[in-house]
Amino acid sequence: MSLEKYKSKRNFGETPEPKAGKSSTMQHIFVVQRHQASRLHYDFRLEANGVLKSWAVPKGPSMNPVDKRLAMEVEDHPYDYKDFQGRIPAGNYGAGTVYIWDKGTYTLLNDDGKNFDKQMLKEITDGSVKVVLKGRKLKGEFALVKMKNTDQNAWLLIKHNDKYAVDEYNSEDYTPQRVKDQGLRQKETAKTARKK
Template identity: 30%
Template sequence: MRLIDHRRKRRPSGDPRFVAERHRPASDHYYLRLDIDGVLVSWAIPDHSRIARRTEDLPLEAAERDVDGDAGTYVNATPYDMGECLERGHLSFFLCGEWLRGWYTLTRIRDGDHETWLLIRRKDDEDADTLRQPALTGRSLDDLS
């Protein structure tokens, strides 16, 4: 049994899924697909780019086929429903895959026929210590006491 099949088998059915798939014919872009409200919402992302173009949504069954890429689950990083975040144009999530693991943000920058989003990989917990420093002095609370 392949590792990806094993992970799908042990995954609780309630966890939302993601698929990151390399487009085979041209191999110059990837597809990122997130399970939102019962469909795989999809974006095409050119290789070495942060721009993501919204593409046609797929049924959830498409996540079960073999992919040339990564698949796993994701965690919503906001208190809002992912469908609502999609409508508002700002998604924040943590991908839990074999190769893709970390915090990401998708922000819509253009509406209409060529809906365009900006994909940003956020800093991980290793930078959380610097975020806890006071902005003006740079000293921690321990230094001030």
């Protein structure tokens, strides 16, 4: 997978974001990063074929199967992005605060036991990805389903009704207050700077 789109949007002389990276384990990781940029969203990333396939989820993931969260597919990110958190400086793409909200490993729900990456990429191409997450906050079965007759990058992130499912869920309830406060402060500072 190419990271050209990712690299073309960033000035690595100014942003602390990583350029590359490669997995050294047989397990596939996932990470969810809370991104307080111009608009708050959560970045949902699944490792496949050496990169992080990525979706921006405006309302954050949910453990409630009734919630069908919009997930906009964005450019692939390098593997080392899984460990990135901190501040992307003003004036840079995605300026704001990034916090690792959850991370862990994942498997394919219907793993055929042959070539994981090939199967994962086929599921993405087919517009129906089914995974089992093993994180601190997100656990169990989830589906990413590409929406038809709409924006080509629009997907839905849906929790399956398994033993981890709950009736009510708000991602912000599981975000430390200090992280929320820091993001709001930096957003306010950036807004003030733009007015000058």
